[in-house]
Amino acid sequence: MLSKFVRGFENALPDKECDNLIEWFERDDHIGKTTIANRMTRKDKQMWMDEKDLLYSSIQRVKMDMLQEYLTDSLCISWSKKSRITRN
Numbered sequence: 001m002l003s004k005f006v007r008g009f010e011n012a013l014p015d016k017e018c019d020n021l022i023e024w025f026e027r028d029d030h031i032g033k034t035t036i037a038n039r040m041t042r043k044d045k046q047m048w049m050d051e052k053d054l055l056y057s058s059i060q061r062v063k064m065d066m067l068q069e070y071l072t073d074s075l076c077i078s079w080s081k082k083s084r085i086t087r088n
Helices: 014-026 056-073
Strands: 032-041 044-045
Touching: 014 056
Parallel strands: none
Antiparallel strands: 032 044
């Protein structure tokens, strides 16, 4: 049941930052690494934002905020021998 591990975050990124991220993605002058996967199981473009990019700090902050919220609200499992704890 992977659906229990997937979550959407409404308005996680302010509109202006979202527009800036789309604009960054569409540019051709990236400093970071770019890989284009073109195989049967994967066809996409992966782009890594360089730490020197102006958007990097705000994107990282939003990612960490969403991760924290996900970990707080979603399934948490302890794999100890004594118990398995879940929380939704």
